[in-house]
Amino acid sequence: MERTLILLKPDAVQRGIAGQILTRFEQKGLKIVAMKLMQITPELAAKHYEAHKERPFYPGLVKFMTCSPVVAMVLEGIEAIAVCRNLMGKTNARESAPGTIRGDFGMSRSYNLVHGSDGPEAATREIGLFFPEGVVKYDYAAMNWAYDPVEELKK
Numbered sequence: 001m002e003r004t005l006i007l008l009k010p011d012a013v014q015r016g017i018a019g020q021i022l023t024r025f026e027q028k029g030l031k032i033v034a035m036k037l038m039q040i041t042p043e044l045a046a047k048h049y050e051a052h053k054e055r056p057f058y059p060g061l062v063k064f065m066t067c068s069p070v071v072a073m074v075l076e077g078i079e080a081i082a083v084c085r086n087l088m089g090k091t092n093a094r095e096s097a098p099g100t101i102r103g104d105f106g107m108s109r110s111y112n113l114v115h116g117s118d119g120p121e122a123a124t125r126e127i128g129l130f131f132p133e134g135v136v137k138y139d140y141a142a143m144n145w146a147y148d149p150v151e152e153l154k155k
Contacts, residue, residue: 010068029146
């Protein structure tokens with residue numbers, strides 16, 4: 001099992017499509033282990049995006065991510081990071097394939113609706129930033145129907 005941080009960005013919240021985006025992840029079979037509506041502070045945005053601090057788009061990114069609430073969540077599943085990134089589509093929504101979140105709902109590179117961790121180390125770091133209280137552990141019945149245990153044991 002792998003965990004990833006997903007942020008439904010201010011544009012998703014303000015357009016009223018956060019529920020539709022969340023549904024995509026749930027329908028795929030990912031387990032929600034943490035979720036909250038929150039206002040990202042400039043300090044949290046600075047920590048989250050510190051790798052981009054010297055890039056020209058950084059000030060605009062921080063301003064955008066702090067302008068309105070986001071829905072922050074941690075999703076869990078086998079290869080969850082890759083699965084979520086495939087569901088999201090390319091960063092530039094105009095280049096994203098139909099059927100992806102960005103391809104179906106987005107038109108912008110900057111206002112691209114959703115953030116997902118790009119690797120296991122980033123996921124661990126980001127989850128710690130947004131959910132220092134930890135995640136909820138529970139039995140998720142859908143897991144028994146989303147994965148074939150015999151197939152998964154072969155890997």
